[in-house]
Amino acid sequence: MSRFSKAADFTLVNNFTINHADQLSDGRSFMSTCVPQGIWLDLQDIELTHRIEWQDNKYVEKKPGDPDFKVRSVFTARGTTKDTITVFRVPDGEIARFSEIDIMIKPISKGRVGGEKKASTFDGIDFSGMSSKAVPPEGLMSGEPGTLLYVDPTKDNWPSDKTKPYLQLEGYVDEAEFSTLMQRFSMTAAPVRKGTVRIVAELFEHEVDSSLSEPWYPKDYGMLIRGEDKTYGMARARVETIEVAFKPTAIPEVDPYDVDEELDSAKPNSMDNLPPDMVSKISKDMLVKIERRLGVLTGIVGFAAAFVIGKFVLG
Structure with missing residues (x-):
């Protein structure tokens, strides 16, 4: 009261x-x-x-x-x-x-x-x-x-x-x-x-x-x-x-050691996930270039091997 x-x-x-x-x-x-x-x-x-x-x-x-x-x-x-x-x-x-x-x-x-x-x-x-x-x-x-x-x-x-x-x-x-x-x-x-x-x-x-x-x-x-x-x-x-x-407006802290192993940028790319047009382009263009480079590389390796063997045999 x-x-x-x-x-x-x-x-x-x-x-x-x-x-x-x-x-x-x-x-x-x-x-x-x-x-x-x-x-x-x-x-x-x-x-x-x-x-x-x-x-x-x-x-x-x-x-x-x-x-x-x-x-x-x-x-x-x-x-x-x-x-x-x-x-x-x-x-x-x-x-x-x-x-x-x-x-x-x-x-x-x-x-x-x-x-x-x-x-x-x-x-x-x-x-x-x-x-x-x-x-x-x-x-x-x-x-x-x-x-x-x-x-x-x-x-x-x-x-x-x-x-x-x-x-x-x-x-x-x-x-x-x-x-x-x-x-x-x-x-x-x-x-x-x-x-x-x-x-x-x-x-x-x-x-x-x-x-x-x-x-x-x-x-x-x-x-x-x-x-x-x-x-x-x-x-x-x-x-x-x-x-x-x-209240202060603060940026949330991020632990630099807390690495997300599932980040999209770290995932390996698979041909199964690529669009069909990109797969087609890869198969036509890139494979031809790869074959040519492999052919040149094979020729160089063969010539080098023959030179080494000839030198060994002939003294």
Whole structure:
């Protein structure tokens, strides 16, 4: 069971701070705080998609001379983690629990990733664990363009191939680096050996778990659904690392001492395996030449033998 499975005794200080009913010896309530948390994901089903998008003036600021269409590439995968993310509401408690995230990474103009404060997991230390205190009402990752989105397709009116609630990461990488990454991917046809992504997302963690956990321990995180909408939930998130390893394409080794005695090139040729026209040509042309050469050779040998015998007899 997650720390966020039951939330009847939770008190929301703000959207990023929860007070629990249990108290410490000094009378302060135990807390869960929503701060940047790092999560490593192992990737499966990695795909690269290239598409052309219409640049609508209502959503994209266009300058005179800008093209109406833009080529976009998207990195998609399915990521799994040893950690658990429990989506919950106050006071209802757990809605769903996940250890798998659908990943979608896109390019974005330089300077936007990181938001206003460029907050990292180190910024959350001051508000979690033994030093827990109320997080500012705006959170620590304000302005971050990426999101970790919870969707319940059973309540969503948009068409979807999903039948159960899921988490989806929509992350961004600077355009130049993203383009370089896509080019390097396209330069090899080697099979993927392993893929990993590290994300940072604003998620809740109980202060006791934060204080006692080690980096290799599975983490128990909470994602709060704010408001009355039970179809969608959102947390700000950022992609920090993308790593894809490929298997080397090697030429198989050949043992030089492993000689195949049955090689076709080593088999003796037989007249029985030759075409009839070649046999006919051999019998007519080559045999005549062979007979002539044998006749000449016989004459030479006979003359040499007579010379030797004559010399022996006559002294």
